[in-house]
Amino acid sequence: MKLFNKLIGLGLLATLIVGAGLRADDQAFGAVMARYGDNKVFEGALLVARGDDILFTGATGFANREWRAPNGPDVKYRLASLTKGFTAALVLKLAEEGKLSLGDVIRDHLPDYSGPAADVITIEQLLRHTSGMQHTTGLPGWFTGAFRRDISSADFMTEIAKLPLAGEPGEQYIYSNLGYYLLGKIAEAATGETYAQALQSRIFGPLDMQDTGVETASDIIENRADGYMWAARGGFRNQGYVNMDVFGAGAGLYSTVGDMFRWQQGLMGGKILSAESMALMFEPGGAIGWRVEDWALPSGEVAQAINYDGQIDGFTSYLTHFKESGITVILLGNIGTGAGAKAQMTKDILMALKGQPLGKLPLSYRLTKALVDGDLAQGIKAYRAAAAQYDVDEGRLESFGNELGWAQMPQKSLMMRKLATELFPASVRAFVMLARTQASAGECTAAETAYLKARSLVPEEEAELREYLSLQIEALGCDQ
Numbered sequence: 432m433k434l435f436n437k438l439i440g441l442g443l444l445a446t447l448i449v450g451a452g453l454r455a456d457d458q459a460f461g462a463v464m465a466r467y468g469d470n471k472v473f474e475g476a477l478l479v480a481r482g483d484d485i486l487f488t489g490a491t492g493f494a495n496r497e498w499r500a501p502n503g504p505d506v507k508y509r510l511a512s513l514t515k516g517f518t519a520a521l522v523l524k525l526a527e528e529g530k531l532s533l534g535d536v537i538r539d540h541l542p543d544y545s546g547p548a549a550d551v552i553t554i555e556q557l558l559r560h561t562s563g564m565q566h567t568t569g570l571p572g573w574f575t576g577a578f579r580r581d582i583s584s585a586d587f588m589t590e591i592a593k594l595p596l597a598g599e600p601g602e603q604y605i606y607s608n609l610g611y612y613l614l615g616k617i618a619e620a621a622t623g624e625t626y627a628q629a630l631q632s633r634i635f636g637p638l639d640m641q642d643t644g645v646e647t648a649s650d651i652i653e654n655r656a657d658g659y660m661w662a663a664r665g666g667f668r669n670q671g672y673v674n675m676d677v678f679g680a681g682a683g684l685y686s687t688v689g690d691m692f693r694w695q696q697g698l699m700g701g702k703i704l705s706a707e708s709m710a711l712m713f714e715p716g717g718a719i720g721w722r723v724e725d726w727a728l729p730s731g732e733v734a735q736a737i738n739y740d741g742q743i744d745g746f747t748s749y750l751t752h753f754k755e756s757g758i759t760v761i762l763l764g765n766i767g768t769g770a771g772a773k774a775q776m777t778k779d780i781l782m783a784l785k786g787q788p789l790g791k792l793p794l795s796y797r798l799t800k801a802l803v804d805g806d807l808a809q810g811i812k813a814y815r816a817a818a819a820q821y822d823v824d825e826g827r828l829e830s831f832g833n834e835l836g837w838a839q840m841p842q843k844s845l846m847m848r849k850l851a852t853e854l855f856p857a858s859v860r861a862f863v864m865l866a867r868t869q870a871s872a873g874e875c876t877a878a879e880t881a882y883l884k885a886r887s888l889v890p891e892e893e894a895e896l897r898e899y900l901s902l903q904i905e906a907l908g909c910d911q
Contacts, residue, residue, distance in 0.1 A: 459783035460487045463776065466789060468492055470796040471803040472772050475656070475747070475764025476504050478688035479780055482757040483696055486784075488688060494656040494765065496667065507642055507655045507685045508763035509675075511741025513748040514684040517630060518614050519558055519720025520698060521680075523708040524633050530621040533558070537613060540620040544613070546592035552600045554617065557610040558719045563598040567608040567681070570594065578677050581648065587677055588616070608681035615680025626680055638697040643686040646675040652685065656765040658745020661838050665805025667766065670745025682743055688761045695752055695759055699737070713737060726753075729782055729790070740770055749773040758784065771830040772796075791822040795831040798847075802835075807843055811850060825855050829864055841872050852881075859888045859896070866903070875909040882907070 460479060467473035474492025478485060490502040525531050533555040537544055548563065556562040567573060570590060578587075591612070597605050615626040622629050627645040635643055646652065659667035675683050686694075697703055704712065715723045718737075726736045734753045741748040747769075749762040760777045762768075772795075779789060794814055801810020814821055832847035848865035855861045866881035886900040 457487060459786070460489065460780065462789060463779045463783055464489050464491050466779070466792070466796070467772070467776055470792070470800040471766070472796050472799050473747075473762065473764050473768045473776060474659075474766045475502050475508060475762060475768075476506060476688045477780075478504065478692055478759075478761040479784075480692060480759045481784075485692065492764075492766065494654075496657070496659065502656065502765065504688050505642070505654055506763075507652055507687055508748065508765055509646065509658065509682075509741075509743055509746040510684045510686055510691075510748045510763070511682045511743035511746055512608075513691075513739055513741040513750060514678075514680065514682050515611050516698075516720040516739055517634060517684060517694075518611050518618075518680040519712060520703055521618055521626075521629055521633060522554065522558060522614055523704055523712060523719070525618060525621050525629075527705055527708060531617065537617070540617045541588075541613070544588060544592060546594070547596050548600050549592075554614070556600055557607075557614050557617075559717070560604050560606050560610060561601055562607065562610045563596040563600045563602070563605060564607040564610045564613075565594050565597045566606055567677075569597070569609075579672050579674050581674065582677065584616075584676070587612075608678065611681035612677075612679045618680070634694075634697075634703060637702065638693045640686070640690040640693050643684060643690045643694070645679075645683050646685050647683075648674050648676050650675075654687075655685065656746075658743075658765050658767070660745055660767055661802060661835075661840070663840055665803060667803070670767070673744050678743070682741060686763070688763055691750055691761045691763065692759065695750060695761070699752060726778070728778055730785065730787070734781075740773060742767060742770070747773065749777065751777050753781075767834075769830050769834050771827060775827075791820060793827055794821040794823045795827040797821060798831060802843070807846060811846070823854055825851060825858060825861060828854070829860070832864065832868070836868065836871075841868070844868055845872060852884075857888060859885045862888065863900070863903075870907060875907055879904055879907050879909050 464477060468491030476490040477488065479487040488504040490504060490506070492502050494500045494502045494506045522531070526533055531540065531554060533553065535554050537546070537549040537552050541549070552562045552564070570578060572578065591609050618629050619626055624632070630645065634640070644652070658670040660670050662668040701709060712719045713721060713723055721737055721739050723735065723737050725733050727733055734755060736751050736753055738751040745765060745767050747762070747764045747767050752759045758781065760780050762773055762776065775793070797814060798807060798810045801807050801813070828847055828851045832844045832851070835844040835847060845868050848861070848868045851858070851861040852865050862881045862885035866878045866885065869878035869881060882900055882904045886897055889897045889900065
């Protein structure tokens with residue numbers, strides 16, 4: 432098994448499967464890893480378990496591309512927003528200890544915090560993303576690198592406090608890293624410990640999580656992976672410097688797949704929180720730090736999943752536990768894989784467990800490989816020459832187009848939008864996405880044409896949508 436994991440990490444899976452006489456499950460899981468690794472959709476580590484039995488650990492790609500150091504189960508990856516589950520558990524634990532109450536307001540614990548509604552926003556609202564606080568991306572200068580510089584915690588709190596609310600406290604769900612950052616500071620004030628110390632004494636230590644911690648800008652961490660992003664001319668580029676000090680309790684942890692399994696087992700096994708706190712944390716439709724939702728599987732079954740994910744420059748994470756079967760799938764990666772692909776990879780693992788073969792290769796995966804190979808246009812041409820070989824899904828193509836835009840490749844994003852309208856000519860959404868991307872690229876007339884096409888596809892009875900599209904056309908102001 433160790434040899435199997437190592438060879439996967441070195442990209443030598445196919446050689447091993449041909450002649451090594453592996454268990455059927457290992458071969459099936461390896462085939463899933465090969466699909467995602469070979470097409471450059473996912474690189475990182477995978478753990479699959481049933482109950483408390485680990486069925487498989489493996490990895491694909493490189494933890495460090497310069498040194499050709501392979502990814503592996505012992506490699507540490509940034510968790511990004513999977514951090515929030517730890518922060519939520521810590522806060523609920525402190526409530527059990529009587530150090531705070533979920534009804535406390537921000538100013539009860541941070542009296543010097545001057546942000547709006549600090550005497551109204553409750554800890555529970557911060558936990559549930561109903562505080563009205565903006566997300567990190569609302570900080571002026573966030574996208575231009577202003578917060579990649581060193582900044583003290585006090586100065587960062589001052590920057591957060593300057594932001595106006597995006598909504599009234601308690602009225603609506605507005606995802607906010609900054610709200611969770613404040614929860615970390617509230618935990619520090621309530622305990623007199625650092626966020627890292629509070630986690631160590633209440634979670635990491637009790638669960639023997641020796642490879643998990645809070646990353647800071649100056650840390651040297653053994654076996655830490657580097658993060659990578661697509662490069663415009665093919666291949667990958669370094670994700671660039673990220674100041675982890677500004678993520679804190681919202682997205683600042685790192686871990687391994689093994690430690691994340693200890694976390695899942697310990698938390699869901701009742702080793703950290705009381706039954707009352709557990710019921711609150713995993714309440715269907717109102718979970719805290721997690722999602723509890725029904726998943727439609729390729730087999731036609733519906734399974735209840737406890738799940739959360741994270742994504743930060745160059746890194747990605749995904750943990751899913753299926754209650755009825757006891758199956759847990761953990762993905763930690765270092766090429767920023769999108770949420771849709773991680774969900775599909777998790778479903779492919781479930782199908783592998785049932786002995787079901789992989790279906791057709793998704794077109795978006797073939798195009799991802801073409802992008803990394805340096806010729807997206809050639810990938811589209813190859814698809815057209817053998818279209819029947821691929822699974823064409825509008826949602827996946829849209830996600831791929833979104834990711835290309837986020838990676839600052841607007842022309843390649845446009846290629847995906849145009850392909851989507853070609854493949855789904857009756858889709859209002861496909862033309863709307865094309866129009867938005869064209870507008871962002873400064874192609875006003877083309878965007879207007881795409882919006883007009885989208886409007887023409889809307890049934891007459893959907894007057895509200897037609898009016899919305901008319902307003903979008905007017906807002907373009909192409910004739911002004």
